[in-house]
Amino acid sequence: MFDGQKTVQIIFIAGGGSPGRKQVYEHAFSSTAYPPQAHLFMHNELTYTSTPPKYIFFFCVQPAAIGGETAIADSKEIYSKIDPAITKQLEDRGVKYSRLFIDEKRLAEIDVHNYQITKTWQLAFGVQSSEQAEQLARQVGYEDIRWYPNGDMLIKTKTLPATRSTEKIWFNQVQGWDPRIAADANAINENLHLTIQHPYEELFQYYPQGCYYGDTDEIISYDELKHINDVTWSCAHNLDWKAGDLLWIDNFQTAHGKRPHVDNNWQRRQILASLADP
Numbered sequence: 001m002f003d004g005q006k007t008v009q010i011i012f013i014a015g016g017g018s019p020g021r022k023q024v025y026e027h028a029f030s031s032t033a034y035p036p037q038a039h040l041f042m043h044n045e046l047t048y049t050s051t052p053p054k055y056i057f058f059f060c061v062q063p064a065a066i067g068g069e070t071a072i073a074d075s076k077e078i079y080s081k082i083d084p085a086i087t088k089q090l091e092d093r094g095v096k097y098s099r100l101f102i103d104e105k106r107l108a109e110i111d112v113h114n115y116q117i118t119k120t121w122q123l124a125f126g127v128q129s130s131e132q133a134e135q136l137a138r139q140v141g142y143e144d145i146r147w148y149p150n151g152d153m154l155i156k157t158k159t160l161p162a163t164r165s166t167e168k169i170w171f172n173q174v175q176g177w178d179p180r181i182a183a184d185a186n187a188i189n190e191n192l193h194l195t196i197q198h199p200y201e202e203l204f205q206y207y208p209q210g211c212y213y214g215d216t217d218e219i220i221s222y223d224e225l226k227h228i229n230d231v232t233w234s235c236a237h238n239l240d241w242k243a244g245d246l247l248w249i250d251n252f253q254t255a256h257g258k259r260p261h262v263d264n265n266w267q268r269r270q271i272l273a274s275l276a277d278p
Helices: 004-013 075-081 084-093 104-109 121-125 130-139 179-185 190-195 200-205 222-234
Strands: 023-025 028-030 040-043 055-062 070-074 095-101 142-147 153-157 209-213 237-239 246-250 254-258 270-276
Touching (some): 040 222, 075 254, 084 222, 121 130, 130 142, 130 153, 179 222, 222 254, 246 254
Antiparallel strands (some): 023 028, 040 254, 070 237, 142 153
């Protein structure tokens, strides 16, 4: 039996998982609402929590008009191809993930190019008071919680492993949580290219995520993250979707991502996802 309901609840409570997800059925939700022109980086699901799911199910309701393939990669192969010096650093030090949630009162201020990857803390945690949001964040493992005068909420996880070291499996999302890599790879927000020299956390206004080494607040270097991003995509295999297709992934063994896509008035990409533990 799979405890799908438990895991679906986790993804909405734990900071909402990826931006833009909507619960469609009791145990299924829409896949990540990422800007269609962007690559959704290769990753294992919910590695920024202490309870990542064992399995992911994807169901294709409607493929994109053009592109939108789901990419998958063997996490053992990724581990074997990452520079061993980088792997050792991350294994020894772990990683922390940080995310900015805006106050819903500021939605009108958000750049239209950034809106799809930005989430309010009210939506992420399903509450209206900052006290309740902070309580829920701490319940699921966020240890460093900061509130800004404008009502925004910055959260940082406890130190988490970057690999499943007993099995030598790459198991993290560090490159995809970094605004500098997003600026290079995704063209999500042109303002990132103009502000990339600003202090790191100022970039969260344009791409609301970041990552650090777990034993300090030291930022993981751009060169290391670019190497990781390049290797993960070099291991990827594209899967074309047809309506009715079902994909079952072992999240502990397989990374996944998405290629850019184009929709039209008659055909809009719709992929549903469900998470489960045995």
